[in-house]
Amino acid sequence: MNIARFAGIALLVFTFSGCGDPTMGRVSGTVTLDGKPLPNAVIYFQPVNGERPSGAPTDEKGRYDLMYATTTAGARVGEHKVTITTYSEMTIDNETGNHSEGTPELVPDKYNIKSELTATVKPGQNTIDFSLEPGPISKRNRTPGY
Numbered sequence: 001m002n003i004a005r006f007a008g009i010a011l012l013v014f015t016f017s018g019c020g021d022p023t024m025g026r027v028s029g030t031v032t033l034d035g036k037p038l039p040n041a042v043i044y045f046q047p048v049n050g051e052r053p054s055g056a057p058t059d060e061k062g063r064y065d066l067m068y069a070t071t072t073a074g075a076r077v078g079e080h081k082v083t084i085t086t087y088s089e090m091t092i093d094n095e096t097g098n099h100s101e102g103t104p105e106l107v108p109d110k111y112n113i114k115s116e117l118t119a120t121v122k123p124g125q126n127t128i129d130f131s132l133e134p135g136p137i138s139k140r141n142r143t144p145g146y
Contacts, residue, residue, distance in 0.1 A: 022077070022123050023076060024068065024072070024074045024075065024076060024077065024123070025077050025121040025122050025123050025124060025125070025126050026065075026066075026074045026124070026125045027054070027065075027066040027074055027075050027119075027121055027126045028063070028065040028066070028125075028126075028127060028128075029063070029064060029126075029127050029128040029129040030061070030062045030063050030064075030129045030130075031058050031062045031064065031084060031129070031132065032062055032130070032131050032132065033107065033133075033134070034132070034134050035131075036062075037058075037062030037063075038062045038084070038086070038106070038132065039059060039061070039062060040057070040058065040086060041057070041058045041084055041085060041086045041106075041107065042055060042056070042057055042058075042084070042085055042086075043055060043056055043057075043058065043064050043066070043082065043083070043084045043130075044082065044083045045066060045075045045080040045082055045119060045121065046080055046081045046082075047075075047078055047080055048078070048080065048081060049078065049079075051076050052068070054066040054074065054075035054076070074121075075121045076121065077121050077122060077123055078120070078121060079118060079119075079120055080118065080119050080120070080121060081115060081117070081118060082111075082117035082118060082119050082130070083111065083112045083113075083115045083117070084107050084111045084112055084115075084117070085107055085112040086103055086104070086105055086107055087102075087103060087104065087107075088103045105137050105138070107137070108132065108135030108136060109136055109137060109138050110135055110136075111130075111132050113138060117130065
């Protein structure tokens with residue numbers, strides 16, 4: 001009888017504890033710049049211990065949901081340096097010669113190339129919002145070497 005009781009309790013604990021990886025946390029939130037949603041940005045969470053980063057694009061409402069890998073949502077549990085950018089370089093298709101113009105940086109340096117942002121990811125669901133203020137933006141070339 002004790003074995004059956006233990007098995008029942010173990011089953012309940014396993015069922016309600018979830019099957020998630022305790023080294024990962026789900027992370028979502030909203031990014032705003034000057035009080036307005038920041039669409040078409042990319043947000044990266046880089047663990048301070050040097051492990052693999054997580055990233056996500058923001059949607060038209062500035063919302064993001066981090067991905068660690070193609071099929072793994074979230075980020076490693078722990079402290080992270082956070083960078084947010086809208087910049088992308090011009091790309092050229094070597095076969096066709098077609099190019100995309102890239103996009104300018106709209107996010108101040110203190111949130112990307114000189115990021116001061118940090119975040120702590122905990123096991124389970126994390127909602128981490130970022131309210132960015134205007135500031136200096138470095139000019140970057142769209143086509144390195146040109």
